[in-house]
Amino acid sequence: MRRELRAEWTKLRTEPGAGWLLTALAVLTAAAGAAVCASVTCPAAGCGHDTVRLALAGVQVGQAVAAVLAVLVAGGEYGTGMIRTTLTAMPRRGAVLAAKGAVLTGVTLPAAVLAVLGSLLAGRLVLPGRGFTAAHGHPPLSLADGPTLRAAAGSVLYLALVALLSLGIAFAVRDTAAAIGAVLGLLYASAVLPLMVGDPDWQLVLWRLSPSNAGLSVQATVNLDGLPLGPWAGLGVLVAWTAAALAGGGLLLRVRDA
């Protein structure tokens, strides 16, 4: 396993776009969050906005970058034919997938931590100027607050899980363009599907099944009773999707020719 890990780390380290993508993950997430915070105002009468969720809204954008990185890590090898070399040198295909997953998680987590901390910092700086003051019931964002800490940690995990989900799909699809389309389709299209059906029961089912809607409920800090799923249960839905994608991708990697 150490051999595989080392090989995958070397490949990722020398991939020209990887550093840029990780930087983009952190910067775009924080920037999008700051832009959302800057475009909201809280009138003197008060408002029902969830400030933590507003500040972390950039994760909706950052998840796309995490997905691209993951798809490149796996699918890129299929584009160049490198995958055949990889599998010749390391015949244990399950170990290759595990090593890729581990390295990917290893680089995504620090970038996600920076992204989330940057978002919260931006929210802390921007929101008071937009009327979200302690007097209106919106104290400055702080990780000392339990729900905020949970939302932040959950968002970091969310980004890492999205990367792993994309890795699984990329191994199943084996073409970078198709894989990225499938991943982003899954993340974004499933978010709107509940709005397209008229039946409230189906709406609820589709909402709970959607990896992004359910997964991002980990960011909610107000009105938790109104959510169709609790924060951690919601993240659990994404964990299930990720596990299924990795299992499916791993199985196809084992049974198919590369």
Add this chain to the structure above:
Amino acid sequence: MRAGGPSAPGGFGRMTRAEWTKFRTVRGWVAGMAAAALVTVLLGLMSAAGSHTSCGGPDDTCPVPPVGPGGEAVDDHFFFAHRPMTGDGSLTARVTSMTGKVRVPDRVPGARRLDARLVPWAKAGLVVKDGVRQGSTYAAVMVTGGHGVRMQHDFTQDTAGLPGGVSAGSPRWLRLDRKGQEITGYESADGRRWTEVGRARLPGLPDTAEIGLFAASPGDLTVTRADFGGSIEQVRFSETTAVFDRVELSGRVAAGAWRRDDIGVTTEADGVTPHHPGGFQESGGTYTVTGVGDIGPVVDGPRPENTLTGVVIALIVVIVVAVVFVTAEYRRGLVRVTLLASPRRGHALAAKAVVIAAVTFAAGLAATAATVSLGTGLLRGNGAVLLPVSGEAQVRLIGGVALMMAATAVLALGLGALLRRGPAAITAGIAVVVVPHLLATASFLPDEAARWLLRLTPAAGFAIQQSIPEYPQVLANYVPSAGFYPLAPWAGLAVLCGYAGLVLVLAVIRLNRRDA
């Protein structure tokens, strides 16, 4: 080889043909485009089939709103004290008081509580109308709760007069003057110096029209945020009471008393008793009119574009195909052959853009035409009463959405040529077109943020699907999640096309500077 000298091999027509041949011979791309069309149709029909509308009542059917002279659905509900007038003439009156009542949530269930205040668009004044039929042509000059004096006609037209309300200390004089089909509204503070508020031409106004005093007060709208994202709208009863005196009619007016009509009043479950009736009292030259309702276009309700919800998801497929149409050449090295065959690189990319735009437009047009015509049929079958939309708006909806899909394809193609890497370009395309629209219409994002996203990003192009315009004189929840975009339809599409053009130009510059 075609005649025409050295430039012939790179002739634009030939290059376009070459690109079309490339597109149609790759099975995955053709399948992708077909899939995009299919996604639009299936998701649209699925959502239309799954939505059931019921309005209660004995037979559970929804009331069909009256239609105004312009063909739009209208609210035409007000109290009207009127007399028939033949030919030219005028009506003058002084409004000395305007008060209102608004229902507020009960503290004790069942005990009605009313607040004494005027809603901003409560209106009272003078109106001339083609009879008392709902939806018939009219012109009115009025005092409002919070928007000063207005002249309005035929439901959609609104002209502002001077600001300010009415009180015993500062009454407002109003005059409505008819000359043929031209109606002029005037206002005055003292009944001597008159200011014109506005003019209206009513081609459908018959020689004998009903002229008189009216009052109406639209329901008080409260919007609260829903937990799922989106919002919950509540409309509470409101009424207004206006006091008129110094009423003067000139012209050929039939003798007799003022006739009273509570136009558009709904009835209680028994079918006879009016629900929230208005009223009219006359005592010694003072007239008191109480009215409920509104005179204006209807903006809330199912609309044809509700069937096009699948477009945003189809766009993901369109973006993938358009990006791969160019990045695949880089991966396979075909781009070197392409550029050798047509050394004017800008032309090569332009030919690709023409092909992808034409293919997407054709697929999109077939999909939107089928979805809108079949989907609206399904919606009607499920009990929905769709707001009527003019033929021009219908064409704009079907053709415009196809154009929007084509412009998105060109934008994605440009991103592919600019970034040269499929995943990066696909992500960028989805991030600038699909994601902003989803965030703006289907998330917890506040409305202000949503509006800015739909102004600044290429997702502004979705504005082309708005078939019912926003009216400043009608109070409604005009937010993106309810289908109201911050930019006008063509302006929104122009923003998207601007981005597509910009990216294409940048791609050409980069293509010319770099080796392939």
